[in-house]
Amino acid sequence: MLRDITLGQYIPGTSLLHRLDPRTKILGSILYILALFIVDDLPGYLVITVFSLVLVALSGLPWRYVLRGVRPIFYIVLFTLVLNFFLTPGRVVWELGPLKATEEGIRLGIFMGWRLLLLVLTTSLLTLTSSPIALTDGIEYLLTPFRGLGVPAHELAMMMTIALRFIPTLLEETDKIMKAQMARGADFETGNIVQRARGMIPLLVPLFVGAFRRADDLATAMEARCYRGGVGRTRLRELKFAARDYVALAVSVLLVAFSLADRLLP
Amino acid sequence: MQKLSLREMAYIGVFAALMTALGYVEIPLPFSPVPITGQTFGVMLAGALLGSRLGFLALAVFDLIGLVFPVFAGGSGGPGVFAGPTGGYILSWPLAAWLIGYLTEQVPRPSFLRIFGANVLGGILVVYTLGVTQLALVAHIDLLPAIAKGALPFIPGDLIKCAVAAVAAQRLAAHRLVPRQAGAQS
Structure with a gap:
């Protein structure tokens, strides 16, 4: 069961987004989030949605x-909508018993829910x-200046x-230990919450013991191969910005500039 | 920062992988749509087993992986998760592991009560303070409904988890997995 899970949803392809440098995509995502949290009115949201x-x-x-990636946050979006509808003070437009939905609340709720949907969808x-x-290469390059x-x-x-190398291994091991302990x-699967939580111990202990043993073996193996850390190390893949990366970054910066204008100008 | 030894790096990397595996270990709760996941166990055990420095780094590396890979419980991940309503919980983990590590490494063989207390302070207080604050800010709701939705339903389960994690930490300590101030041999 656990083995069916594949890490990473990467779908290989040759589209423009696939060909962008990973650094561009990471920085672009951060700029996009920034812009998304700055815009505050309908035109702003429409532009960012089209984008x-x-x-x-x-x-x-x-x-x-x-x-499909949006599905996990469905409840949180719903919760945001409902709470904002009823808890924002303002002109009451609809009443349901003691609950009063206000015009301001509906406006705010829709914007907040919309923002969360776009956030998850685009990133x-x-x-x-x-x-x-x-x-991983992209992150290393981006952190190097620091x-x-x-x-x-x-x-x-x-x-x-x-960690990425060991995730599939440990998932498999978790599955194996669960089956071994069930045998x-x-x-x-049954019992109240205390019993179930206690049932985790026979899973956790062997899992951790095994994982740390693997870490030890790995360190020994790397030492034996004379791993010396980052200084003077050469790479198989060098990242290089192409023209399209500069264009993509410029567009991202423009998006942030637009959102600032949207916020500051009436 | 003191330079990491190779052995410490291996521990941190494997622990971050372990956190992902724990995300798939779920105990469904009858009264809440959000199940208990093993990842909170991981945060508590990171502190108690690896100590403050390595525990902090292990969770920081895990968060960094989560910045670009779907490793959080339920298969979520990416920069959107950090900016989203549940980002505060995730960002609090390195701090929580650091605090639990700091509190448990004051004595050579921490008692059950000390580990349990450290788990409550780090694994509940720190996590929910940051988690609920961000939930309230991002979902644009008041603090009280945020606490009602984002903290209260989980606290009973989390207290049980604190105790179970303390038991597991003591049993694991008996295995002498990690030299507490690691790297002695490398």
Whole structure:
């Protein structure tokens, strides 16, 4: 059961979004979030919505697939809508017993829910269009300028790579331990919440023991191969900005500038 | 920051992977749509087993992975999650692990009560303070409904988890998995 889970939703492709440098996509996502949290009126939201839909179209991914990513936040959006409808003070337009929906509340609720939907929809494109290796490389490159401040860029990227390498292994191991303990009579499925939580111990202990043993073996293996850390290390893949990356970044900056104008100008 | 030894890096990397695996271990709750996931166990055990420094780094690396990969419980991830309503919980984890580590490494063999207390302070107080604040800000709601929705339903379950994590931490400590101030051999 656990083994069916594949990490990363990367869908290989050759669209414009796929070909962008991972750094561009990470920075672009951050700028997009910034713009999304700055805009505050209908024209602003419409422009950003059109922008998002264009991005999805440019990614060349099936719409159905992209929209599926929004499902997990459905309840939170609903909750945001309802609370804002009824708890914002203002002119009452609709009453349901003691609950009073206000005009301001409906406006605010729709904007907030809309913002959350766009947030998840658009930022999911980052992982859908970039391979795990490209993303890790991108993060290492982006962190490198902060090395002077004590941020261990290479080490962080190496630890991320180690983690990504071990996720499938540990998922498989979790599955194996659960089955082994069930074969010994462990019960993960029934009982009240206290019993179920206690039932985690026979899973947690062997899982952690096994994981730390693997970490030890890995460190020994890396030492034996003379791993020396980031200084002077060469790379198989060098990241290089192309013209399209500069264009994409310029568009992202323009989006933030637009949202600022939208906020500040009446 | 003191330079990380290779062995410490391996521990941190594997622990961050372990956090992902724990996200798929779920205990469904009869009274809430959000199930208990194993990831909170991971946060508590990171502090108690790895100590403050490595525990903080393990969760920071995990968060960094979450910035671009769907590793959080329920298969979510990406920069949107951090800016979204539940981002505060995720961002609080490194701090929570640091505090739990700090409180438990004051004595050589922490008692059950000390680990449990550290888990409550780090795993509940720190996590929900930051989590609820961001929930209230991002979903644009008042603090009280945010607490009612984002903290209260989970606290009974979390108290049980604190106790279970403390038991697991003690049993695991008996295995001497990690040299507490690690890197001695490398």
